[in-house]
Amino acid sequence: xxxxxxxxxxxxxxxxxxxxxxxxxxxxxLEASPREWRGGNSxxxxxLRCMHDAPQDVLVDAYPEEEYWQDxxxxxxxxxxxxxxxxxxxxxxxxxxxxxxxxxxxQPPLSGALHVARTNAFFMGxxxxxxNAYYRSAEQLGVQIRYDVPVxxxxxxxxxxxxxxxxxxxxxxxxxAAERIEAKSCVLASxxxxxxxDWLREAWGMNERGEYPSDNFLIRGTRFNKGTLLKRMxxxxxxxxxxxxxxxxxxxxxxxxxxxxxxxxxIDCVSLGVVVNNEGKRFYDEGEDFWPKRYAxxxxxxxxxxxxxxxxxxxxxxxxxxxxxxFPGNKADSFEQLADQLGLPRETFVRTIQEYNKACRPGxxxxxxxxxxxxEGIIPAKTHWARPIDTPPFYGYxxxxxxxxxxxxxxxxxxxxxxxxxxxxxxxxxxxEMMAGNVLGMGYTAGVxxxxxxxxGRIAGRNAALSSLGRSPA
Amino acid sequence: xxxxxxxxxxxxxxxEEVNRQMQICNACRYCEGFCAVFPAMTQRLEFGKADIxxxxxxxxxxxxxxxxxxxxxxxxxxxxxxxxxxxxxLKTYTDYAWPQKLGGLYQRNGLTLALSSALGLGLFLxxxxxxxxxLFSKIEGGDFYQIFPHNTLVTMFGSVFIxxxxxxxxxxxxxxxxxxxxxxxxxxxxxxxxxxxxxALTLKYLDGGHGQGCNNEDDAxxxxxxxxxxxxxxxFMLCLSATSVATLYHYFMGWEAPYPIFSLPVMLGIIxxxxxxxxxAGLLYLNYKRHPEHGDQAQRPMDRAFIVLLFMISLxxxxxxxxxxxxxxxxxxxxxxxxxxxxxxxxxxSKFGHGFYRCAALFKFYLETLxxxxxxx
Ligand SMILES: Cc1cc2nc3c(=O)[nH]c(=O)nc-3n(C[C@H](O)[C@H](O)[C@H](O)COP(=O)(O)OP(=O)(O)OC[C@H]3O[C@@H](n4cnc5c(N)ncnc54)[C@H](O)[C@@H]3O)c2cc1C
Ligand code: HEM
Ligand code: SF4
Ligand code: SF4
Numbered sequence: 001x002x003x004x005x006x007x008x009x010x011x012x013x014x015x016x017x018x019x020x021x022x023x024x025x026x027x028x029x030l031e032a033s034p035r036e037w038r039g040g041n042s043x044x045x046x047x048l049r050c051m052h053d054a055p056q057d058v059l060v061d062a063y064p065e066e067e068y069w070q071d072x073x074x075x076x077x078x079x080x081x082x083x084x085x086x087x088x089x090x091x092x093x094x095x096x097x098x099x100x101x102x103x104x105x106x107q108p109p110l111s112g113a114l115h116v117a118r119t120n121a122f123f124m125g126x127x128x129x130x131x132n133a134y135y136r137s138a139e140q141l142g143v144q145i146r147y148d149v150p151v152x153x154x155x156x157x158x159x160x161x162x163x164x165x166x167x168x169x170x171x172x173x174x175x176x177a178a179e180r181i182e183a184k185s186c187v188l189a190s191x192x193x194x195x196x197x198d199w200l201r202e203a204w205g206m207n208e209r210g211e212y213p214s215d216n217f218l219i220r221g222t223r224f225n226k227g228t229l230l231k232r233m234x235x236x237x238x239x240x241x242x243x244x245x246x247x248x249x250x251x252x253x254x255x256x257x258x259x260x261x262x263x264x265x266x267i268d269c270v271s272l273g274v275v276v277n278n279e280g281k282r283f284y285d286e287g288e289d290f291w292p293k294r295y296a297x298x299x300x301x302x303x304x305x306x307x308x309x310x311x312x313x314x315x316x317x318x319x320x321x322x323x324x325x326x327f328p329g330n331k332a333d334s335f336e337q338l339a340d341q342l343g344l345p346r347e348t349f350v351r352t353i354q355e356y357n358k359a360c361r362p363g364x365x366x367x368x369x370x371x372x373x374x375x376e377g378i379i380p381a382k383t384h385w386a387r388p389i390d391t392p393p394f395y396g397y398x399x400x401x402x403x404x405x406x407x408x409x410x411x412x413x414x415x416x417x418x419x420x421x422x423x424x425x426x427x428x429x430x431x432x433e434m435m436a437g438n439v440l441g442m443g444y445t446a447g448v449x450x451x452x453x454x455x456x457g458r459i460a461g462r463n464a465a466l467s468s469l470g471r472s473p474a
Numbered sequence: 475x476x477x478x479x480x481x482x483x484x485x486x487x488x489x490e491e492v493n494r495q496m497q498i499c500n501a502c503r504y505c506e507g508f509c510a511v512f513p514a515m516t517q518r519l520e521f522g523k524a525d526i527x528x529x530x531x532x533x534x535x536x537x538x539x540x541x542x543x544x545x546x547x548x549x550x551x552x553x554x555x556x557x558x559x560x561x562x563x564l565k566t567y568t569d570y571a572w573p574q575k576l577g578g579l580y581q582r583n584g585l586t587l588a589l590s591s592a593l594g595l596g597l598f599l600x601x602x603x604x605x606x607x608x609l610f611s612k613i614e615g616g617d618f619y620q621i622f623p624h625n626t627l628v629t630m631f632g633s634v635f636i637x638x639x640x641x642x643x644x645x646x647x648x649x650x651x652x653x654x655x656x657x658x659x660x661x662x663x664x665x666x667x668x669x670x671x672x673x674a675l676t677l678k679y680l681d682g683g684h685g686q687g688c689n690n691e692d693d694a695x696x697x698x699x700x701x702x703x704x705x706x707x708x709x710f711m712l713c714l715s716a717t718s719v720a721t722l723y724h725y726f727m728g729w730e731a732p733y734p735i736f737s738l739p740v741m742l743g744i745i746x747x748x749x750x751x752x753x754x755a756g757l758l759y760l761n762y763k764r765h766p767e768h769g770d771q772a773q774r775p776m777d778r779a780f781i782v783l784l785f786m787i788s789l790x791x792x793x794x795x796x797x798x799x800x801x802x803x804x805x806x807x808x809x810x811x812x813x814x815x816x817x818x819x820x821x822x823x824s825k826f827g828h829g830f831y832r833c834a835a836l837f838k839f840y841l842e843t844l845x846x847x848x849x850x851x
Contacts, residue, residue: 036547036548037548043544044544046504105507105682105683105684105686107506107507107683108507110503110504110506111503111506111513111516112503112516122507123504124507124508124683124684125504125505125507125508125538125539125541125542126502126504126505126542126544127504127544128504128541128542128543128544129504129538129541129542129693132541132542132693136693136694257549257550257551260544260549262502262544262545263501263502263504264498264501264502264545265501266501319519320519323501324497324500324501324519325501326497326498326501326502327497328497
């Protein structure tokens with residue numbers, strides 16, 4: 001029998017596998033996806049939020065524990081666990097040497113992301129390069145890795161993990177028999193449920209217009225995070241944490257693929273123009289704050305609009321002032337043409353833009369600060385960067401809500417143990433997105449997902465190894 | 475300005491593919507740390523023909539950004555930068571070649587090199603037979619000028635070499651005019667040239683940005699390709715300098731070949747020759763091991779033919795040295811001269827051009843970086 005079974009194939013799973021292996025356990029990792037899709041949402045990431053008291057290779061200045069903690073407190077509105085959060089924060093200051101040992105390379109912030117030069121260390125080549133490095137290292141250390149193995153169920157006896165059950169399945173045209181895989185201990189790191197359309201429907205329900213909003217959500221990450229084990233664990237009586245109806249959502253290009261659109265589908269020009277819904281009306285202050293601080297609320301805002309769609313409208317003054325979008329926008333020389341191209345009601349759309357233009361007060365435009373360009377007399381107001389949209393050609397980008405991850409997870413403590421009726425399991429642990437809600441009950445701040453996954457992946461792996469050797473978690 | 479340059483040149487299929495992928499990369503930028511291509515890309519919002527030709531030659535085909543790409547196939551975006559860049563790169567060699575008509579030789583380059591080798595070999599075998607009556611005869615002191623007088627060789631090789639270098643330079647100049655139409659060399663460019671030299675001589679952009687090297691058969695990094703290229707490149711340069719030193723000896727010192735083993739030209743030739751033997755052998759091995767999605771499969775014959783030609787030059791050169799005192803000497807001489815002639819003839823129409831085009835692209839890159847830094851100050 002194998003010592004430690006790891007279920008999942010993203011950052012948290014790999015960190016756990018490597019640590020368990022280093023602690024002397026025999027390790028088997030089961031990844032639901034085929035090899036070419038391995039790495040879950042982790043393959044789409046780009047950075048890690050790191051505490052540091054002084055400049056550290058690619059990180060400038062300092063980002064002390066207290067400031068990190070305050071940032072977390074702020075974004076989560078208090079929905080966090082201070083003990084676990086501080087654990088993650090401290091781990092983030094020391095884990096990078098270990099990451100490097102396993103082949104991860106860091107680089108200074110990417111152009112267009114300089115605002116996080118102090119707080120975030122970027123992975124050279126992004127998350128897929130990180131995932132590749134971990135898989136290589138794991139293989140070298142002797143971790144057994146199996147792809148195309150979606151675990152469907154778990155056998156739990158008296159709060160102890162016994163075995164994982166894999167259903168009969170077809171892989172590349174071959175039928176594979178159902179399997180029952182036993183292990184002395186187990187780490188669950190199989191992500192959230194963002195690609196489970198039925199569950200999203202259930203969570204989001206029907207709106208007052210009779211629509212199922214989630215049917216129009218795009219999933220920014222992997223298609224393999226269906227939450228199968230999360231659901232099973234909850235029905236097996238594991239303690240949960242986080243709001244089951246909540247997900248982190250951003251506004252992305254409506255033409256993005258249904259899954260795995262990743263980072264490049266974001267639309268960064270919202271604050272430089274206006275956003276209308278499919279009735280041609282504005283619905284929120286586009287200039288409330290800097291875009292990196294606001295993009296996450298726009299997913300939800302768009303989700304609340306009829307048809308779950310919005311349209312970011314800019315003129316040619318804005319071109320070059322934002323990260324280039326992946327697909328070219330609709331381009332027209334008049335508002336009427338643009339309305340036709342985007343399929344918006346002409347009159348309302350043109351009226352919206354004209355009213356907005358008239359409401360713009362003169363000011364000195366500066367996109368790098370909260371400037372004094374504001375509107376007057378319209379609702380909703382635009383409170384910064386309000387410049388008339390008057391210089392053709394005009395551009396329009398359709399927006400849809402793009403789900404990054406879900407918040408619902410399993411409750412845990414500083415040993416990463418899964419809890420049943422408040423009692424920690426002796427041999428079942430959890431890491432990554434599946435427990436991120438303990439630290440991040442709400443909101444988000446760049447790079448914290450990987451910090452949580454790395455910290456708890458490492459803890460879970462070590463403790464699973466200890467447990468398999470008959471020792472208690474440290 | 476003439477009318478033509480007002481038109482925006484239409485992109486062909488391969489260029490359009492680079493354009494499409496660059497739009498994706500520019501919205502992603504995860505690979506910025508690997509090489510020069512991505513920092514050059516971020517300076518642009520749109521990619522015209524000239525930009526695409528420039529970027530294609532800036533790419534070192536290292537493979538890093540393919541393995542790290544979350545949009546690589548089976549993702550529907552099918553991003554494969556090394557492949558799409560390689561396709562355009564070949565097109566630039568073809569299009570900018572001088573004279574233009576001969577650029578077509580790039581399209582079937584394996585064949586081109588094979589034919590020119592056959593031609594070179596045939597020529598020198600027949601000439602040896604005509605002059606010597608046999609391919610096997612012992613010549614005192616291994617003096618090959620007894621077979622081909624010095625002046626004959628200088629005339630034959632000198633003229634071909636000068637033509638080829640000229641043709642190559644003209645091609646690169648045409649490329650430069652397209653990608654950097656308004657650039658003129660100025661004094662302040664000296665440090666930029668130093669940067670180009672350093673990047674080319676160290677193959678900086680095959681180090682992966684982290685120093686662990688580029689990719690070959692899979693997502694693991696390796697320095698092997700860079701090291702074998704160094705052996706090849708420096709081996710080649712040593713061989714070239716062996717010949718140059720010998721020429722200087724001949725004309726200025728009046729010292730005539732053959733030189734003893736422990737003379738400068740022969741030592742340079744031996745060391746260089748060994749480099750040019752091991753380097754290409756390693757590159758060939760790596761080329762066969764290479765991940766199938768790296769670069770353009772259709773160009774493997776061009777790459778391999780070039781590698782084999784280099785290897786043969788070195789092998790026959792070393793054999794010539796080894797057997798210069800024996801009856802095999804005339805045969806070895808004919809073989810060596812034949813391969814060298816083939817190499818010289820095809821210089822402007824073989825993979826040899828890659829170094830020149832890459833250096834031009836690197837020059838543009840460092841010029842742009844300089845300007846960018848200035849505008850930020
Ligand atoms: C586009 C995008 C960009 C992001 N950028 C960042 C960033 O820059 N920094 C940051 O900190 N966070 C970022 N995040 C969040 C980050 O991706 C997650 O916090 C983190 O990757 C979670 O890691 P994980 O290992 O828990 O989950 P994942 O990486 O999603 O891994 C889950 C794994 O479990 C497997 N799996 C699922 N179900 C089963 C099953 N039944 N059986 C077996 N295996 C299963 C999946 O195939 C997958 O391999 C980003 C997210 C997205 C979508
Ligand atoms: C002057 C600067 C040079 C630079 C910057 C340079 C750069 C490169 C790079 C980046 C590659 C790998 C990418 C590819 O496959 O296209 C390569 C391949 C190669 N180079 Fe160079 N090179 C230079 C000069 C030379 C010279 C002078 C020679 C030999 C005479 C040479 C021989 C080769 C060979 C044989 C390969 C083929 C490897 C393969 O296909 O697997 N290079 N070069
Ligand atoms: S190659 Fe892929 S990962 Fe790299 S910058 Fe381009 S799109 Fe991004
Ligand atoms: S293949 Fe290598 S050199 Fe070419 S663009 Fe990608 S990372 Fe840069």
